[in-house]
Amino acid sequence: MGFRFSKRISILPGVRINLSKSGASLSVGPRGASVTIGKQGVHGNVGIPGTGLSYRERLDKPSRTRVSDDRPQPSPKPELPGRVVVKIVEDQTEFFDDAEIPLDPSLIPSAKKALGDQLKDFLESHVESRNDSLDALGKLHHDIPTFLGSIPSTGGNKPQKEAFGSQEAYMDALMCWRAEQANSGPDQTALENALLGALGTLQWPYETNIGIDFTDGRLLLDVDLPEIEAMPESRWTTDHRRCSLISKALTKQQVAGLYVEHICSLILRLIGHSMAVSEGIKNVAISAYTQRNATLGRPDDEYVATVEISRGDWDQIDCTKMPAIDPQNLLRRYGACIETNARGILLVQRAII
Known part of the structure; x- marks a missing residue:
């Protein structure tokens, strides 16, 4: 106006x-x-x-001219989906919705918070899976049989009732056969074949060669061990803050400790499977060696572990509790020579003959 x-x-x-x-x-x-x-x-x-x-x-109202706004309109704010899918891609955690579409980066903190302990358990399970082969090196003895095998005796064939004219004569022949069975023991050839079958079917994480000598119930195993250089040099762990998996290098002392653990588990496994073949095996003696560069600068066979266990000592062990048994402590209990220096390197021992 x-x-x-x-x-x-x-x-x-x-x-x-x-x-x-x-x-x-x-x-x-x-x-x-x-x-x-x-x-x-x-x-x-x-x-x-x-x-x-x-x-x-x-007097009139001014007409408003509609001006088109060509400016881009802001996108709607992303929302967390009802179901979040988590995947490990290489060593990193990635988050997706049900349609396998990656979540908007702004939603990832909310997704982590919503998942809570489930995300932590998810990462830990992947770490355990990646470390399975490493952890298995010290668990070889977990498959030791809890039963004792049976080998036929060398005491001839069992008497047949129809071959005798009277029941008395048959019973006399049967009693004599049973006494002969008990005195003669299992058939040597059958026992050796059963032993070779039991040890020959075992699977090992690394090449393991075994020499066998069986005499008068005493089994002597000469074991060519894998080298320490074959041991893993790293272990997987979890970075919960970054939700990622990290390969962490083992120290030389940790690798040496892993090697000793593996050898003790390997030796105990051989003893257990051998004892399970037959009660005809009265003693198991093991001499284990590895190739190392000795003072002359060339690889030499050096015995680093020896042990001998009798049937009586073995029968005291509860094989059903084998996963809970520490192989190194058990072997040393029965006089095993497995010694290391301050750096964890196995010392040379005298072989059993």
Whole structure:
């Protein structure tokens, strides 16, 4: 609203044309009161005759011209899906929705918080899986049989009842056969074949060669061990903050400790499977050697572990609890020579003959 000066030209009684800088407009109404219709809209006018002063007010509402907004509209804020899928890609954790579409990075902190301990357990299970082959090196003895095999005796064929004329004669022959069975023991050839079958079917993580000598119930095993250089040099662990898996290098002392653990488990496994073949095996003696660069600079066979266990000592062990038994402690209990220096390196021993 406001007062202004303008010039008017009358064309008909009550109808005037107003001229101003903004252009011409048509006024309808008596002098001093009129309605102006122009390109700036419809206005009501009240004037004071003879002064050139007028009062003006907009009567219509200004039309709003719709201006198209070509600016890009903001994307809707991403929301956490009802189900989050977690995967290990190489060594990193990645998050997806049900459609296998990667989550928006802004949602990952919320996804981690929502998963909570489930994410931690997921990472730990993957670490355990990756370390399975390493941990198995000290668990070879877990498959030792809990039963004792049976080998046929050398005491001839069992008497047949129809071959005797009376029951008394048959019973006498049967008693004699049983006594002969007990005294003669198992068939030597059958026992050796059973022993070769038992040891020959065992699977080993590394190449393991075994020499066998069986005499008068005493089994002597000469074992060519894998080298310490074959041992793993790293172990997987979890970085919970970054939700990733990390391969952490083992120290030389840790590798040496792993090697000793593996050898003790290997030796105990050989003893256990041998004892399970037959009670005809009364003693098991093991001499284990490895190839190392000795003082002369060339690889030499060096015996690093020896032990001999009798049937009586073995029968004291509860084989059903074998996973809970520490092989190194058990072998030393029965006089095994398995010694290391301050760095964990196995010392040379004298072989059993």
